[in-house]
Amino acid sequence: MIHLLEQSEHLINNIPLHFRRYIYGQIQWNNRLIGFKGARGTGKTTMLLQWLKEQNLASYQAAYFSLDDLYFTSHSLKETAVDFHKHGGKILILDEVHKYKTWSTEIKNLYDFYPDLKIIFTGSSIMDISRQEGDLSRRALMYELPGLSFREFLSIKENITLPALTLQELLEQPSHVKKLMAEGFRPFEYFHEYLSKGYYPFYLDDPESYYHRLKQLIRTIVEYDMAELRDFDIRNAKKMLQLIYLIAQQVPFKPNLTALAKKSNLHRNSLNSYLHYLEQAKIITLLYPQGKSVAILQKPEKIFLNNTNLQYAMAEGNVEIGSVRETYFLSQLSPVYQINMPKHGDFVVENKYIFEIGGKGKGGKQLRGVKNSWLVKDDIEIPVSGVLPLWMFGLLY
Numbered sequence: 001m002i003h004l005l006e007q008s009e010h011l012i013n014n015i016p017l018h019f020r021r022y023i024y025g026q027i028q029w030n031n032r033l034i035g036f037k038g039a040r041g042t043g044k045t046t047m048l049l050q051w052l053k054e055q056n057l058a059s060y061q062a063a064y065f066s067l068d069d070l071y072f073t074s075h076s077l078k079e080t081a082v083d084f085h086k087h088g089g090k091i092l093i094l095d096e097v098h099k100y101k102t103w104s105t106e107i108k109n110l111y112d113f114y115p116d117l118k119i120i121f122t123g124s125s126i127m128d129i130s131r132q133e134g135d136l137s138r139r140a141l142m143y144e145l146p147g148l149s150f151r152e153f154l155s156i157k158e159n160i161t162l163p164a165l166t167l168q169e170l171l172e173q174p175s176h177v178k179k180l181m182a183e184g185f186r187p188f189e190y191f192h193e194y195l196s197k198g199y200y201p202f203y204l205d206d207p208e209s210y211y212h213r214l215k216q217l218i219r220t221i222v223e224y225d226m227a228e229l230r231d232f233d234i235r236n237a238k239k240m241l242q243l244i245y246l247i248a249q250q251v252p253f254k255p256n257l258t259a260l261a262k263k264s265n266l267h268r269n270s271l272n273s274y275l276h277y278l279e280q281a282k283i284i285t286l287l288y289p290q291g292k293s294v295a296i297l298q299k300p301e302k303i304f305l306n307n308t309n310l311q312y313a314m315a316e317g318n319v320e321i322g323s324v325r326e327t328y329f330l331s332q333l334s335p336v337y338q339i340n341m342p343k344h345g346d347f348v349v350e351n352k353y354i355f356e357i358g359g360k361g362k363g364g365k366q367l368r369g370v371k372n373s374w375l376v377k378d379d380i381e382i383p384v385s386g387v388l389p390l391w392m393f394g395l396l397y
Contacts, residue, residue, distance in 0.1 A: 001071075001075075001080055001083055001084065003071065004063065004065050004069065004071055004080070005059045005060060005063055006059075007069075008059055008063040008064040008065065009059040009063075011049055011064055012049055012052055012053045012059075012064065013053075015046065015049040015050055015053055016050075017050055017053065017054070019152075019155060019156045020047065020050060021043055021047050021145065021152065022149065022151075022152060022164060022397045023047075023143060023145060023397075024047060024050075024051070027143060028141060029051065031141045032111070032115070032117075032118045032119070033107075033111050033118075033119050033120075033136070033139050033140045033141065034119075034120045034121075034140065034141050034142075034143070035120075035121050035122070035123070035129065035136070035140040035141070035142045035143070036048070036120070036121070036122045036123075036142075036143050036144070036145060037122075037123055037124070037125045037127055037142065037143070037144045037145070038122075038125050038144055038145035038146065038282070039125050039146075039147065039221075039281065039282035039283075039306070040124070040217050040220065040221060040225075041147075041200040041201070041202050041213075041217055042145050042146060042147050042148075042200065042201070043145065043148075043201045044095075044122045044145050045095055045122065046201070047145070048064070048093050048095070048120060048122065049064060049093075052064060052091065052093060055091065057090065057091065058088075060084075060087055060088050060089065061088055061089060061090045061091065062089075062090060062091035062092075063084065063089065063091070063092060063093070064093040064095065065080070065092065065093070065094055065095070066094075066095040066096050067094055067095065067096050067097050067099050067100040067103065068095075068096045068099040068100075072100055076106070077094070077100055077102075077103060077106045077107075078106040078109055078110060081106075081110050081114075081117070081119075082110075082114070085114055085116075085117050089117065090116070090117065090118060091117075091118045091120070092117060092118070092119050092120070093119075093120045093121070093122075094107070094119065094120070094121040094122070095121075095122050096122065096123070097121045097122065097123045097127075098123040098124045098127050098225065098228050103121075103123075103132075104129060104132030104135070104136055105132070107119060107121060107136060108135075108136055108139065111136075111139055121140075124221075124225045124228070124281070125144065125280055125281055125282050126221075126225055126226065126228070126229060126277060126280040126281050127228070129142070131230070144335075146282075146331075146334075146335040146397075147199035147200050147201075147307055147309075147331075148198060148199055148200070148201060149332055149394050149395070149396065149397045150191070150194050150198070150332065150391060150394025150395070151164060151394055151395045151396075151397070152397075153190070153194045153198040153199075153394075154190060154194075156201065156204065157190075157198070157204060158190060160182065160185065160190075162180065162181065162395055163180055163395070164395060164396065164397055165177065165395045165396060166396070167333070167336075167337060167349065167350075167353065167396060170388070170392060170393070170395070170396070171353065171374065171388075174383035174388055174392070175382075175383055177383075177392055177395070178382050178383075186381070187381060187389075187391045188379075188381065188391070191391050194394070195308045195309075195312070195324060195328060196308070196309065196312040197210050197309060197312070198309070199307045199308065199309040199331070200214070200217075200309060203309075210313075211312070211313040214309060214310065214313040215313060215314070218241070218244060218283060218310075219241065221281045221283065222237050222240045222241055222244070222281075223237045225281065226240070226277060226281065229277060231273065232274075232277060236266065236270075236274075239264050239265050239266050240264075240266075240274060240278070242263075242264050242265070243260070243264040243266060243271075243274065243278075244278065244283060244284075244314075245314065246260065246263055246264055247260075247284060247303055247305065248305060248310070248311065248314035248315060249314075249315070249318075251284075251303060251304050251305050251311065251323055251327070252287075252302045252303060252304045252323055252326055252327070253302065253303060254301065254302055255299070255300060255302075255303050257271050257272070257299060272298075272299065275300065275303070279306075282306045283305070283306055283310065284303055284304065284305055284306055285303075285304045285305070285306050285327075285330055285331070285334060286300035286302075286303060286304075287300060287301050287302040287303070287304065287330070287339070287340065287341050287347075288300055288301055288340055288341065289301050289340060289341050290340040290341060290342050290343070290348050290351060291340075291351075301341045302341060304323075304326065304327050304330055305327060306331065307327065307328075307331040308324050308327050308328050308331065311323065311324060311327060321359070321378075322357075322358070322359075325357050325358070325359070325378050325390060326346060326347075326357050328390065328393075328394070329346075329347065329355065329357050329376065329390065329393055330347065332393045332394050332396055332397075333347075333349060333393060333396060335397055336396055336397050337349050337350055337396075338350055338351070342354050344366060344367065344370050344373075345366060345367055345370065345373060352372055353372050353373075353374070354367065354370055354372060354373040354374070355373070355374050355375075355376050356373070356374075356375050356376065357376050357377075357378075357390065358375070358376070358377055358378070359377060359378050359379055360377055360378065360379035360380060362375065362377055364387075374386070374387075374388055375387045375388070376388045376389075376390050376393070377389065377390060378390040378391075
């Protein structure tokens, strides 16, 4: 275990503290069992190492272990954690728990038998703790971390600080938003960069190979993370990648599931489940009609890629700007609000607020007479005559 502690100490000592994700201040860190889900590359590990560094404890008291480390191929998690506790361990962060077969049962045992040991764990966004043998859903406080919002991107890359707003604040006081900005701030200096490359924090590490890494990330999710799902046949991994490619060339679209199944060589009866898995993995987002319950077997009204960076990475130079606008809006609101497809307009949020998304020349006739409705336009910098700028919806987390 000395190797694990030395590795943990090295990672903690070298983690930067200048930027923290929006969720950092919302987490109830005092809870003794906390879990984090989220797509690969969204910064879960960095955030937890930051918190661990701020505890200012010795490595034998507070440590970070990744369960995909080769050490755990010949050592059990429970035995390692018990040994850590025996030598003064108080806080244990366990990363990539879905890579360790019996993680849920062993964490449950540690939680039940060692009440003075605090455990924080991370796993894939497709991980369902309620379906694990050691069901932790009644014990663990769970959080989910999306990619960077436009607001966070401005902070981490350009050191531009803007406050996080609620949707109600944005709708009721849009002109107030402008007053919160530094003089001379021009959002469109940075907006296109965010749309094309700003969603995942690892863009800052190596901008040149960003799209290559994004494609690798998708392959890793399908070929490795989904292998942990009980109902997923890993032999269909290649077909799943083909399905993602087909979706990327058409989003957003109203799916013909029979045609989509035929093109991807997947069985029609399995397609809804596989679309659900891709949504859980944060590769796509499924939009359902307003007023209908969401179920795995229900056909979605529209399919989007999860974020605009995936569109640019997979569209092979053929990005449709209208699709980018809608995907951006959806990606900025879905982490904090419920979104559906209304009868009129593009999106309804919290079954109350209706939005139509478009470019600078977009008209508002689709929303004429519709209560609680707003026209949202790209290419405008400030609110004008009740029309809201698209970029401002990136300030919601």
